[in-house]
Amino acid sequence: MRYFIGIDISKFKHTAAVIDQDGVVHIEPFDFDNDIIGFNSFFTSVSSFIQDDFIIGMEDTGHYADNLQKFLLSKNLKVAMFNPLATNHIRLAFNLAKNDRLDSLTIASALAMPRLYRIIEDEHFTYHEIRELSRYHQSLSKTMNRYKNRLQKFIDIAFPEFNKLFDTKYSKTYLKILKDFQSAQNIANTDIRTLRKALLSKGRCVSITAEELKSAARDSIGHSHIALDLEIQQTVEMIEKIDSNLNIVDKKIEEFSLQLNSPILAIPGISHISAMSILSELGDFTQYESAKKIIKLSGTNPYIYESGTYSMPRTRLEKKGSKYLRCTLYNIIQTVINNNPVFKDYYDRKISQGKSHRCAQGHCVRKLLRVIYHILTTGCEFDPSLLR
Missing domain, CATH: 3.30.420.10 (Ribonuclease H-like superfamily/Ribonuclease H)
Structure with a gap:
């Protein structure tokens, strides 16, 4: 019984x-x-x-x-x-x-x-731990983007010309200037020697000089007030804190990745972070009978609508299954396309057939999942020559 x-x-x-x-x-x-x-x-x-x-x-x-x-x-x-x-x-x-x-x-x-x-089985909790870290990474990244967007809004008010002065946004010096001085008005009223010290990065000056920064601040159309200064300062502090947390989480994920040493890391465009996110969301591959199963789990398969002799020619994605897996796949697919001629040819062919950019990416995502499934179920190494 x-x-x-x-x-x-x-x-x-x-x-x-x-x-x-x-x-x-x-x-x-x-x-x-x-x-x-x-x-x-x-x-x-x-x-x-x-x-x-x-x-x-x-x-x-x-x-x-x-x-x-x-x-x-x-x-x-x-x-x-x-x-x-x-x-x-x-x-x-x-x-x-x-x-x-x-x-x-x-x-x-x-x-x-x-x-x-x-x-x-017990292995489930190894993947579960990685999945928690990968999802936390995505959560921190989304929070980081929200704070960065908020900071740009404040900069547009307080010092609209600020971004043109720096080659790279969100560098340590970029954030330090904003955290210490907040606005064009404050920078214009700051002693030049204080600005020189602020612009020093590990003993070396950045591309912009203190004189150039002060001159741009004097001519700026920006304005400021106490509330805006406080918002800029605390937003920068939040960005720095989230960035620090992300580095810690990413190191832990990379440790797991090095232990597992998955063969999908050999696919150009897949990093330790994205590989662990994909593997942890999919879990044990022996439970899937075909690549179609993992495509369905990712929710990247087209929604099919048929009734009698009618079949809808264009449909959206099903978007069922793991939204975290789907997010990871769409975040990395353009990098995969750019770094692999076969994926690039496949993408270009879909575009030539009249597909939109996003639709062509979806086709490449499903191709990538089929490649991942083949690698993990057969034990073979990634070989781009076999993709054609």
Whole structure:
């Protein structure tokens, strides 16, 4: 006899139920707390069923299940994870109400359909840790961009000519001048010797001189006030802090990348950061039957609409699955195109067929995923000559 143990996850408590392969309920839905006492209580309640053929399933609904998963794996139990969309479709198909007790039975019933779930092992948490770091990297990068955009708004008011004076935005000297003086008005009223010291970078002067900076400040159309000065100063401080945090996170990601030494790093345009983001979002490649599966997971496949003899000629992307994976792929694809003649030819061919820039990039993204799938499932090294 095979037993299916379904668990509905929530923040403070979980709900579990046990049924067999014939759909007979052996344990009605019961609650247990999200703590060690609750975990042990659950284990005791189902212990008589895990001596036989069994599987425990739950929805992959975020971090609330992490500690329970670790507990179950430490007991050498077989644990499966569902995409919540799968169980939701089952619920809708059978017109079932949405509540924790019924959901535990729905999940248990869904365990009879192996194609709907994936088995997790201890390796899952290695990828989970990398995934958390990669997502944190993306979050910090987005926050950084928001602060940089905000800073540019302030510069447009306080010293519109400032960016023309520097070859590189956001260099240490660039940020230091803004943090120390904030506006053209303040720079114009500052002693020239103080400006010279501020422009020194590791003992060397930058391309602009203190005299040029002061002259530009005097002629500036910018204006300032106390509130704007404070906003500029604190925005620069936030940018510097986020940049420091990003460096720490990126070093940790690179450490993981060097340990894994994935063959996809050989693909021009893929860095340690993007490689770890892709691998951690996809997880165990043995669970995918074909490259189409990972394309679907990334949400980069076109939405197909057909009805009778009608087929919509142009559709948007499905945009289901991992938005983090999709973001990483679109962030790196132009670099991949620029650094690989085969991808560049493929991109140009799509453009010549009348595709838009973004649409042609989408085709290249799917080609890249097929290449990644082939490399990871066959164990071969990246060879650009085989792409044609």
